[in-house]
Amino acid sequence: MNDLALAVPAEATRHSGPAEERRVLPRTPDLLHSAGFRFAMVYAVLLALSAAALALYLWWATAGLLDRQTEAAIRADAQGLSERWNEGGLPALVITIRERLEQNVDDDAIYLLVDPDMQQITGNLRSWPDPVRRPDVLYELAVVRAGAPTLAQVQRYDLPGGYHLLIGRDVQGRAKLRQLLTDALLWGLIVVAVMALAGAFIVRSLFRRTLANVSATAAAISAGDFSRRVRVSGRGDEFDQLAETINDMLDRIGRLMEGVREVSNAIAHDLRTPITRARTRLEDAALHATTPDALHAAIERATDDLDGIVAVFHALLRISEIEAGSRRSAFTRVDLGAILADTAELYEPVAEEKGLHLAVEVPGGLAVTGDPDMLRQAVTNLTDNAVKFSPSGGIVRLFAAAVPAGVEIAVQDEGPGIPPEDLARATERFFRGEAARSTPGSGLGLALVQAVAHLHGGTLRLDALDPGLRATLCLPAGG
């Protein structure tokens, strides 16, 4: 007889042995498949790319600027010499080149003017450098100055009459600066790469530590410890939000499982009596019924008991179906006036028999979006309670009204009502107050009405009157 009381979900109390623990603990991924490693590499690559982009820009802005300045100086020089050639021909060009060499206080100018046979006419180079063959190309040339090797950038210009002009600049200083800058940037990139790897390691450690917290909690819950929760650091970041969401989910699961346990216990407790009574009656009839009529009567009473049990299971299944939300697909516009009128018409004979007056007050055109069957069931349950608990000669009122928040459907009676201390528990499954002990019922009526209210996004409010009770179903107008 106590089997039902033990019918709680097996998952909630499963005790895991070593084999179970080995099965539920997550397998640690290898390095390349680790999400933490990938995040760390993303960080490292982004940092390295950013540093490389910055280094590239700095190089372009400094060493590149120096190169562009040299090129511009050579072009400007060429332009000036070209004008002198146009003005005075070869003699003027020769004089100009000599003057420019004499006035070259920067000590970086290089000129060479040769005839069609590549023989020097003037300039500060002894002979034409072999590698310089094409015009409009900037050549880097190794030159010797006062016995020391140095670097120059030169460009060839071909003049009319087969003459050739070489204009250049000593870029040794600039080359040293460029080399210095390049070395500094390369070392800088190496330092950045080391820092990127260190940062990646730190990122991966942080990532793993945070996820380890969630993973360990999930593993403990899988092993059966439902009291565990994910630790919240208090920083309010995305990981804390995830932890809080998971904890909320675990709390809800815990409440649902507790609810299932309570329902199972309630079912076992409240159905044990009618099942026992039906069994006793049948057993008694089998042993002591002497006539077919007595046996038939015992069977009928037992059948009534079993019908009551079936009704209870039917109500429980209905409540479960409502709470699962599967009925939302049947939502449509529901005329509340029709539902209240139909319910009043259904209970009119019962009310008349008890000497009650049923009053229905519904403004025309009042409607909500919902499940018509569910709403009709809810109103029926409320009316059934009101009629059942109202004394003879009383009034049971069914009314509905539009309110700013939506629509309210109320059933009000003049019965004993519900004591204030029981109001909060009145919608629990199988709860029955003292005043209801002597009347038939399973204690599921208000639980079903509340489930219907929640399905429609509304609430059930119970107000104790003096005397009586008003049960109000508050629904949003849109459903």
Place this chain on the structure above:
Amino acid sequence: MLVERTLARCATLGMLLASVPFALSAAGDGPPVVVTTDTPEYCHRLIDRISELIESVSQPPPVTVSSLSSEGQRLCDEGHTRPGILRLRRALMLLEQETQSP
């Protein structure tokens, strides 16, 4: 996976772009060429030029010109041709500016 591929492509493109500045100018191979304006002969040529200019004007040269000229000559005589040539060039430039000014 998409993020990793994108980063790999960016890294490759970055390395390609980084190599561009080093490929713009052509390198000239071959024996180094000697610059002839770093020699004692050029020093003397500049000294002669300065003397010519001084003789061509009626007034004595500015003190700066004389100072630079003598200093440059001394450096060239001591074997420091490039610093000496530098000073002689400055002296020559100042002298030409003097001779050209009204």
